[in-house]
Structure formats: C-alpha cells, structure tokens
Amino acid sequence: MSERQRADLGTAVPADGTAHGGVPKQREPGEVVAELDDLAVWFPTPAGLVRAVDGVSLRVRRGETLGLVGESGSGKSTTGLALLRLVDPTSGTVRVGGEDVTRWSRRRLRALRRRVAMVFQDPQASLDPRLTIGASIAEPLIVHRLTDGGAARRRRVGELLDMVGLRGELADRHPHELSGGQRQRVGIARALAGEPDLIVLDEPIASLDLSVQAQIMNLLRRLQRDLGLTYLFIAHDLAAVEHMSDRMAVMYLGRIVESGTPAQIWRDPAHPYTAALLSAVPVADPQVERERRRIILSGDIPSPVDPPGGCRFRTRCPQARPECAETDPVLAEVDPDHRAACLFAKEAVRAMRST
Amino acid sequence: MKPVLAVEDLTVTIGTRRGPAHAVAGVDWAVRPGETLALVGESGSGKSMSVLAATGLAPRTARVAGRVHLLGTELTGLGEDRRRQLRGRHIGFVFQDPMTSLNPVLTVGRQVTEAAEEHLGLTRRAARSRAVELLELVGIPSAGQRVDAYPHQFSGGMRQRVVIAMALACEPDLLIADEPTTALDVTTQAQIVELVADLQRRLGTAVVWITHDLGVVAGIADTVAVMYAGRILEQGPVDAVFATPSHPYTGALLAARPDPAAGGAELVTIAGAPPSPLDLPAGCAFWPRCPVRGDARCEHELPPLVPVSAGHQVRTFYPQPSDGERQ
Numbered sequence: 001m002s003e004r005q006r007a008d009l010g011t012a013v014p015a016d017g018t019a020h021g022g023v024p025k026q027r028e029p030g031e032v033v034a035e036l037d038d039l040a041v042w043f044p045t046p047a048g049l050v051r052a053v054d055g056v057s058l059r060v061r062r063g064e065t066l067g068l069v070g071e072s073g074s075g076k077s078t079t080g081l082a083l084l085r086l087v088d089p090t091s092g093t094v095r096v097g098g099e100d101v102t103r104w105s106r107r108r109l110r111a112l113r114r115r116v117a118m119v120f121q122d123p124q125a126s127l128d129p130r131l132t133i134g135a136s137i138a139e140p141l142i143v144h145r146l147t148d149g150g151a152a153r154r155r156r157v158g159e160l161l162d163m164v165g166l167r168g169e170l171a172d173r174h175p176h177e178l179s180g181g182q183r184q185r186v187g188i189a190r191a192l193a194g195e196p197d198l199i200v201l202d203e204p205i206a207s208l209d210l211s212v213q214a215q216i217m218n219l220l221r222r223l224q225r226d227l228g229l230t231y232l233f234i235a236h237d238l239a240a241v242e243h244m245s246d247r248m249a250v251m252y253l254g255r256i257v258e259s260g261t262p263a264q265i266w267r268d269p270a271h272p273y274t275a276a277l278l279s280a281v282p283v284a285d286p287q288v289e290r291e292r293r294r295i296i297l298s299g300d301i302p303s304p305v306d307p308p309g310g311c312r313f314r315t316r317c318p319q320a321r322p323e324c325a326e327t328d329p330v331l332a333e334v335d336p337d338h339r340a341a342c343l344f345a346k347e348a349v350r351a352m353r354s355t
Numbered sequence: 356m357k358p359v360l361a362v363e364d365l366t367v368t369i370g371t372r373r374g375p376a377h378a379v380a381g382v383d384w385a386v387r388p389g390e391t392l393a394l395v396g397e398s399g400s401g402k403s404m405s406v407l408a409a410t411g412l413a414p415r416t417a418r419v420a421g422r423v424h425l426l427g428t429e430l431t432g433l434g435e436d437r438r439r440q441l442r443g444r445h446i447g448f449v450f451q452d453p454m455t456s457l458n459p460v461l462t463v464g465r466q467v468t469e470a471a472e473e474h475l476g477l478t479r480r481a482a483r484s485r486a487v488e489l490l491e492l493v494g495i496p497s498a499g500q501r502v503d504a505y506p507h508q509f510s511g512g513m514r515q516r517v518v519i520a521m522a523l524a525c526e527p528d529l530l531i532a533d534e535p536t537t538a539l540d541v542t543t544q545a546q547i548v549e550l551v552a553d554l555q556r557r558l559g560t561a562v563v564w565i566t567h568d569l570g571v572v573a574g575i576a577d578t579v580a581v582m583y584a585g586r587i588l589e590q591g592p593v594d595a596v597f598a599t600p601s602h603p604y605t606g607a608l609l610a611a612r613p614d615p616a617a618g619g620a621e622l623v624t625i626a627g628a629p630p631s632p633l634d635l636p637a638g639c640a641f642w643p644r645c646p647v648r649g650d651a652r653c654e655h656e657l658p659p660l661v662p663v664s665a666g667h668q669v670r671t672f673y674p675q676p677s678d679g680e681r682q
Contacts, residue, residue: 071540072511179628209397210567214611214622221621236540243613243622266615280545282570284609286593289574296549297542299496300510 030062032098033198033230034083034116039092041078048305052078054254055092060198065224065231067245067262069238071277073301074251080200080234084116085109097197114144117191121203123183127175133186134171137161140193160189165219181212185219192223200232205240217244238281242266247337250274253312254304256331260338270340273313275349295352311343318355319348357427359529359561360409360446361385365421367401367408367585369632376632378404378417380585383660386529386578389555391562393576393593395569399629401585402565403533410446410531411438426528444474447522447560451534453514456521457506463490463517464502471524489520494550512543516550523554530555533565548574569609573597578666581605584629584640587660591667599676601669603647639671649673 041053053075060066070076081087082094085101093102101112117140120126127136137157140146147153158168164185175183184204191199201220205213217240223229233244241248242262249259250273258271269275276295283289297316302308308315314324323343331339334346342348367379379401386392394402408419411430423430425445430438450456458466467489468482477485483502490498493516506514515535522530532551536544552575555562564575572579573593580590581602589602600606610623627644630636636643642653649672660668 071542181628210569210608211397211611211625214613214624217613218622218624238541239613239615242615243619262615262619276542280541282544282548282568282574284569284573284597284612286573286576286597289570294545294549296545300512300543301540 030064030230032059033062033096034232035059035093035095036079036082037093037095039079039082039094040090041075041082041087042090045305047303050304051254051307052304053082054304054307056251056254056256057092058249058256058259060230060232062197062230063224063228064246065233065244067241067248068232068234068251069236069241069248069277070251071236071301073253073304075254075304076234076236076251077202079251080118080202080232083198083200083232084113084118086118110143114140114194115197116200117194117196117198118200118202119184119187119191119204121206123180123187123207124175126187127183127190129175131174132171133161133173133175133178136175136186137171137189137193140190144194146194156193160192163192163223164189179212180208181215184208184212184216188216188219188223192227198230198232200234202234203236204233206235206237213240220244238277250277253301253307255312255341257313257342258340259331260335264335264338268335268338269349270334270338270345271313271342272317272319272348272352274340275352276318293353311341313342317348319344319351356387358385358387358424359426360563361424362405362409363422365405365409365419365423367404367413368418368420369414370416370418371633374633377585377635378632379408380635381421382580382582382585382587384580384587384590386561386563388528388561389559390577391555391564391575393572393579394563394565394582395567395572395579396582397567397629399584399632400582401632402582405582406531406533406563406565410442411435412442440474443470444525445528447525447527447530449515449518449522449530449532449535451537453511453518454506456518457514459506462503462505463509467502467517467521468524470521474525485524486520489524490517492523492554493517493520494546495520512539512546515539515543515547519547519550519554523558523560526558527560529561529563531563531565534567535564536571537566537568544571551575569597569612581608584635585632586640586670588641588671589667589669590660591664595664595667599663599667601663601667601674601676602641602671603645603673603675604641606675607646647673647675 036056036058039053039056043050043052056079068076078087082089089102093100096112096115134157137160138153141153141156147156157171161168166185205216235241245262248262248265249256252273258274269278276297279295299316302315310325310327311329314320327343329341329343331341334340363383365379365382369376369378382405396402407413409423413419425441464483464486467486471477472482487498487502490502495501495516536547576593579593579596580587583604589596589605600609607623607625625644630640638654638656639658652672658670658672660670662668663674
C-alpha cells in the first residue's frame with residue numbers, strides 16, 4: 001500500500017514536456033531530500049497506544065515547500081519530528097539524503113540534525129533565556145564544528161542575523177528583550193546556521209500577530225529563493241499553507257487524506273474532510289461570509305487510541321456510507337498529481353456541497 | 356434601541372516601575388440588544404483591557420476613568436458589591452481558555468448553574484435540571500449524563516460549550532466573548548461561531564466579541580471597531596469597514612492575510628512595531644509605520660475620529676481612499 005499511499009506527486013509527473021511542442025512546462029523535479037515510507041509513530045500512554053502517525057508516506061524534493069495541514073491530533077507535528085528522529089518510529093522508514101536513518105544511533109543522529117533543522121512555534125520556548133541571541137545562533141556552529149575560532153564565529157552570526165533581517169547589535173541581547181517576530185527570526189537564523197538540506201517549520205507563525213505573520217512568511221520565501229532552501233511547512237492555517245507551498249498534504253487522525261497542489265486542494269478538494277476544513281476557514285469578507293454555506297462537522301476528532309475501523313473520517317463524514325466502515329481507503333489518484341483517500345472521492349464532495 | 360453597554364472616553368492607565376502605561380487611551384463604543392460588536396486589534400492594542408475595565412474586571416493596579424453605562428446605570432460611581440451584582444446578573448463571559456473559567460474538581464453541572472443559584476436564587480434541584488437544559492442548548496450530546504462529568508472528560512470544543520452554557524445561565528443581556536475560538540481548531544471554531552450566532556438569534560443577547568481574526572469578524576459582527584495602541588482607529592458597520600477600509604492600518608491588516616485568489620504574491624507587511632504604552636506619541640500612534648505617511652500634523656497632532664459615511668468613523672487626517680477617489 002505504501003506505493004499508492006505516497007503523498008508524492010513527483011512520482012507521477014505527466015509527460016508534460018512533449019505535450020506542448022517540446023517546451024517543458026514543469027521544471028524538472030529536484031532530487032528527494034527526505035522521505036517517509038509508511039511511517040507509524042505510536043506512543044504508549046496509560047489510556048493505551050496512541051497512534052499519532054499511522055501509515056504516512058511522503059517525499060520532499062530539493063528547493064520545494066511541502067505543506068502539511070491538519071487540526072490538533074492529526075499527527076502533523078509528530079510527522080515533522082520523525083524527520084529529525086526526535087521521535088522514534090514504531091515502523092516504516094525515514095530516509096534523508098538517500099540514507100536510511102530510521103535506526104541510527106544517538107551518535108550518528110548529530111550529523112542528521114545538521115542536515116535537517118527545525119523551527120518551532122514558540123520562539124520564546126525554543127531559545128535559552130540565559131543565552132544571548134548571538135550565543136544561541138552560535139550553538140549549532142560550535143556543535144557541528146562549522147567555524148574556526150571566535151572571530152569567524154562572530155562574523156558568521158552577524159551574517160545570519162543579517163539574512164533574517166535583524167541588526168547585528170541584537171547579538172548581545174537576550175530573548176526577553178526581543179519582540180515575538182524578532183525571536184522567530186532568531187529561530188530561523190539558528191536553523192540556517194548548519195546550512196541544512198531541509199528545514200522543518202512547525203507552526204512557525206501561529207503565535208504571531210497578523211502583520212508579523214506576513215513579515216515572517218515573506219522572509220521564509222525570500223530565503224528559500226535566495227538560498228535554494230527546502231521546507232516542510234506544518235500549520236493548521238490552511239490559507240498560510242496554501243500561500244507557502246508548492247505541494248500540500250492534508251492530515252486527519254494520523255493519515256494523509258489528500259495531497260496535491262495548493263490550487264487543486266483549494267479549488268477542487270476531493271476528500272470530504274478537506275472540503276469541510278475549507279468551508280470552515282473564515283474569509284475576511286462579510287458578504288462572502290453571509291452567503292456561504294458551511295459544512296459543519298459534528299462531534300470531535302476520535303481518539304487516536306481507538307481510531308474507527310474502515311475510513312477514519314467516517315464517524316464525522318456527512319457522506320459516510322456502509323462501505324466506508326468496511327474498507328480502509330488508500331490514497332489514490334483522482335487527477336494528475338492529486339490524490340485522495342476516499343472511496344467516494346469527489347463524488348462525496350459534490351454531494352456535500354449540493355445539499 | 357438603547358445600548359446594553361456603552362463606554363465613553365474610557366481610559367485605563369496601569370502603574371508600572373517604568374511609569375504609567377496607557378493601555379487604553381480614550382475609547383467610545385456601544386452595543387445594542389441583539390447586536391454583535393467586534394473589537395479587533397493585534398496584541399497590546401487594548402481591545403481586551405477596554406472591555407475588562409468597562410465591566411470592572413481590570414487588574415487592581417489599573418486606574419480606570421471615563422463613563423460606563425450598563426442598561427442605563429452608570430457603573431463607574433458604584434461600589435464594588437453592587438457592580439459585581441449587576442455584572443453577574445446581566446453579563447456573561449467567555450474567555451479564550453475554557454479552563455480559566457472552569458474548576459477542575461467540580462462537575463460541569465454544578466459550575467454551569469453556580470451563578471444562577473446566587474443571582475436567581477435557584478434551589479439545588481432546580482439548578483440541576485436547568486444545567487441539563489443549558490447543556491442541551493449549547494449542543495452537548497447526552498446532557499443528562501454529561502452534567503455529572505468533570506471538565507477533563509470534555510474536549511476543548513466541548514469545554515468551550517460548557518463555558519458558554521455557564522455564561523448564559525442567568526439569561527444575560529450581554530455576552531462578552533474574549534478570543535473564544537482562538538485556541539480551537541478551525542472546524543470547532545466554525546461550530547462555536549454558529550452556536551453563538553444561533554443563541555443570539557433566539558435569545559436576543561448583545562455580544563461583544565474580541566478577536567484578532569478578521570475572518571471571524573466578517574462572519575459574526577454587525578459593527579466593528581479596529582483598535583491600535585489603546586485607541587479606536589476605525590469603526591463602523593462591518594460591510595462599510597471591510598469594503599472601504601479608510602484607515603491605512605485597517606487596509607494594511609486586511610492585505611496582510613494570504614489570499615488564495617492572489618496566486619502567492621508577496622504579502623503586504625507593516626514595517627516596525629506598535630509604540631510602547633509607556634510612551635505613546637503625541638500625534639497619530641500609527642504614523643511611524645504608516646504607508647501613507649501624511650505630514651508633520653500626523654506626527655504632532657492626534658487626529659480626531661471623523662465620519663466618512665453613515666456610522667463609519669476613522670481617526671486619520673488622510674482617510675483612504677482619498678476624497679478624490681471616493682465616488
């Protein structure tokens with residue numbers, strides 16, 4: 001099933017180049033930087049085994065942004081943590097730069113964490129309050145032995161601060177002297193320090209004010225353009241994921257339920273959950289808000305200790321049918337580069353939207 | 356119709372070691388029965404503090420001045436006991452984190468009607484059946500059993516429903532909702548927004564909804580007030596403010612959201628940061644960050660709130676679009 005469940009759209013790139021007078025329309029897909037294959041991450045708890053991630057496959061290619069969107073309990077953050085081996089996979093494989101790192105020892109993981117960096121939601125919590133900003137950014141340089149001596153290190157810290165749009169003198173300040181937006185810029189500078197192959201951005205804008213969110217998203221995109229960075233952008237904010245991503249995947253209860261380009265997902269969602277999620281996103285236009293019909297899901301996300309059999313979304317799906325309890329749907333292509341894990345993909349969405 | 360709650364020239368000054376912080380620097384607003392007023396702004400704009408101060412919930416270190424009328428009664432001159440009584444009887448509160456309102460060691464049923472027992476003199480038995488009724492009203496399934504459950508046995512969305520039931524227990528004239536959906540998932544947020552709108556239609560409650568989310572405002576508000584650095588920069592009917600944002604700040608906020616129709620264009624940002632409440636500028640507080648910039652008058656003189664259309668006011672010397680462009 002792993003082949004069909006793959007969220008990777010690059011594996012099914014159509015022969016676009018020949019179809020339009022020999023002019024390639026799509027750029028060549030880059031090399032695969034990181035890859036998850038049928039990943040499961042289960043946590044033992046007093047209530048039972050929590051299946052946080054339960055069969056996720058995805059590929060991130062060099063220079064692109066893969067967006068991962070989902071609500072709390074969807075497993076999106078755990079998926080990101082697995083790429084850094086900050087959680088231990090229960091089964092499946094994690095490959096980074098072509099190497100299987102699933103069972104790497106703690107010693108070897110140090111090298112992995114130079115190649116895959118992470119930016120967290122709360123920059124306050126991810127920076128040591130006792131360290132100056134400069135010392136925080138220098139830490140990965142020291143750990144990974146990237147600079148020779150103090151002078152070179154200070155120069156590099158200054159460079160990194162400049163890249164993220166902060167003045168050099170902030171190096172001597174402490175985190176509490178900075179605004180939330182400035183702290184998140186420091187978090188990004190720290191992630192850039194090791195020149196990673198992949199940066200996992202876990203809700204990087206969720207705790208920031210609106211005008212600052214826009215600043216950080218623009219910064220991330222500019223850095224990606226200038227430095228050829230590769231991102232896994234994890235967020236619950238659909239509009240932000242749409243804005244930032246080249247491809248995106250929607251998660252629900254430990255699984256990817258739909259993947260495609262942001263345009264495909266936004267204009268033509270194939271999975272009922274995606275359609276419900278889209279209809280719940282408020283739009284800053286009173287007229288649109290008055291006229292739109294929401295698909296209100298009943299109840300809450302089921303417990304990941306005891307996910308429903310068959311399709312995991314069926315207990316809340318307005319279009320659930322008897323077959324949905326029998327078969328666990330796999331991610332299957334509904335359009336070129338667009339996949340959904342629903343027995344009645346598209347059809348169910350059409351029915352939801354017309355009732 | 357007479358306002359349920361009206362504030363005039365409200366200021367809140369908080370004493371700090373570095374001097375007085377002007378959290379709210381003079382605001383006026385009113386909310387009428389059945390109407391929803393949205394107070395919108397970024398963190399530190401004074402949107403929450405203005406409401407807490409108006410209802411007598413500001414921290415002890417705060418100095419509150421101005422006039423506040425609740426159902427025609429002037430609150431500012433009243434003693435704390437009388438004010439507390441009026442607040443408990445006529446105003447319900449819903450905050451961002453339901454656990455700040457819920458006691459983890461009491462059943463939800465007891466908590467939902469605690470206020471009603473005090474303010475309406477309900478007996479225990481009557482209170483219990485009222486609690487079941489209220490939990491049903493806010494859409495909690497099998498309310499008859501859940502009434503004896505504890506808060507930790509509920510999900511985040513269900514807890515917020517319990518808090519709403521609690522807020523409605525005394526059939527308040529006004530519901531104050533301070534970022535009630537910010538901690539919730541978007542599908543749960545949609546449920547809660549729908550619930551409050553439905554309750555408001557049925558009960559005619561006035562609502563003051565405090566939020567930073569312009570999408571939520573568009574969906575719930577009749578009137579909106581945009582706050583910045585302790586003052587209202589723009590207020591009016593929701594359609595007018597969203598269709599013709601007249602303050603450069605409102606325009607910039609609306610443009611800062613990614614728009615899926617815009618095809619991934621660079622987002623509009625606002626440079627810099629809001630001024631410190633310890634040191635508010637003499638002129639327009641937004642001037643240092645303003646994309647329009649105006650002139651020396653903006654820097655030195657506080658612009659008054661001026662009308663741009665019926666009920667739509669804006670605090671700037673240069674309303675956008677400028678008079679020439681406005682047809």
